[in-house]
Amino acid sequence: MGGHALADTTVHVRRLQGGVSPPVVPEAFSGDTRLVGRWHNKPFEYDLPALEDHILSATYAGTGTASVKIGRQTISAPARSGMISFWPRGHRGFWRVDGAVEVSNAFLGRSRFLACSDQVGNGREPDLLGRVHFSDPKLFTIMTLINDEISSGDAISHLFIEQLLDLACLQLLRAHSATSVPISPGPRRGLSNWQVRRVTTYMRENLAANIRIQELADLVSLSRFHFCTAFRMATGHTPYGWLTHQRIAHAKTLLKDRALRIIDIALIVGYETQSSFSASFRKVVGLTPSEFRRRL
Structure with a gap:
C-alpha cells in the first residue's frame, strides 16, 4: 500500500x-x-x-x-x-x-x-x-x-x-474465514518463474555485496518467512544456497583468466578470504579453485 x-x-x-x-x-x-x-x-x-x-x-x-x-x-x-x-x-x-x-x-x-x-x-x-x-x-x-x-x-x-x-x-x-481454509491439503506453490529470474538476476548483479534475505524478499513483495519457503519450493535450494551457486558459477568463469589471482576472484564473487572461498568452491564443485584451474 x-x-x-x-x-x-x-x-x-x-x-x-x-x-x-x-x-x-x-x-x-x-x-x-x-x-x-x-x-x-x-x-x-x-x-x-x-x-x-x-x-x-x-x-x-x-x-x-x-x-x-x-x-x-x-x-x-x-x-x-x-x-x-x-x-x-x-x-x-x-x-x-x-x-x-x-x-x-x-x-x-x-x-x-x-x-x-x-x-x-x-x-x-x-x-x-x-x-x-x-x-x-x-x-x-x-x-x-x-x-x-x-x-x-x-x-x-x-x-x-x-x-x-x-x-x-x-x-x-x-x-475467521467465511469458508474453511485448508492448511495442508493440495500442492503448495513456490515462486513463479519470473520471480525466480528477478531474484537470480539481482544476485548475479550484486555478487560482491552482503545480500540480505529481506532484500530478496522485497523484490517479490513477500515477507522473509514466505519468501524462504516459496523459494525453496521453486528451486530446491535455500536462498543462501542459490546465492552460493551463483557465486561459484561466476568464479568458474573467472578462473579461466589466469591473470586473476584466486584471492581477487574470491573478493569479486563476495568472499572476504581465500580460505572461505576455497571451502565453498570445493563443497559445490568437488575441487579447490586451484585444482579446477589446473584442469582447464
Whole structure:
C-alpha cells in the first residue's frame, strides 16, 4: 500500500476512534502492513467506509459495549480484556462504542493475506469475517507479542514482528474465514518463474555485496518467512544456497583468466578470504579453485 492509501486509512481510523490520531509506528512491514502501538480509544460513533486494509485490534482494558451495523445486521459485544476485533477490507459499517478502551492495532494489507493463502494451498482472496470483542486467545497473544516488540527496540524486533504478523494472518485465515481454509491439503506453490529470474538476476548483479534475505524478499513483495519457503519450493535450494551457486558459477568463469589471482576472484564473487572461498568452491564443485584451474 502506498503512502496515499495509508493516509486514507489512518484518516478514517482516526474518525473511527473518537477523532484521536492513532500512534502509527513509522516502520513499515512487508505486505503493506503498518502497526499501531498500545493506546487509549475514546467513545465514538462513525460510519466507516470500505478501506484498502484489514484492521485487526486487540483490547487490553475497557468498559462499555461496541457494535457495528452492516445493513440490517448488528454485531455487538461488551469490551473485555483479552478480546480481538477485526474488520475486513472492502466492507463498510456503522460503528458505535460507548466506553473507553485500551487497544493496539494492525493495518494488514491485501497482498500479505494473498501470500498467506498461497502458502496454505488456497491462493484465493480470503473471505474474512468481521469480529467485535471476540475471544481468540491465540490471536490476542500474537498481538500482545507484536506490541511488546514494538517498544523493545531490539535489533531483531523487525524480523520477529514479521514472523508474528504471518502467524496472525494464518490464524485469521484458519479461524475467521467465511469458508474453511485448508492448511495442508493440495500442492503448495513456490515462486513463479519470473520471480525466480528477478531474484537470480539481482544476485548475479550484486555478487560482491552482503545480500540480505529481506532484500530478496522485497523484490517479490513477500515477507522473509514466505519468501524462504516459496523459494525453496521453486528451486530446491535455500536462498543462501542459490546465492552460493551463483557465486561459484561466476568464479568458474573467472578462473579461466589466469591473470586473476584466486584471492581477487574470491573478493569479486563476495568472499572476504581465500580460505572461505576455497571451502565453498570445493563443497559445490568437488575441487579447490586451484585444482579446477589446473584442469582447464
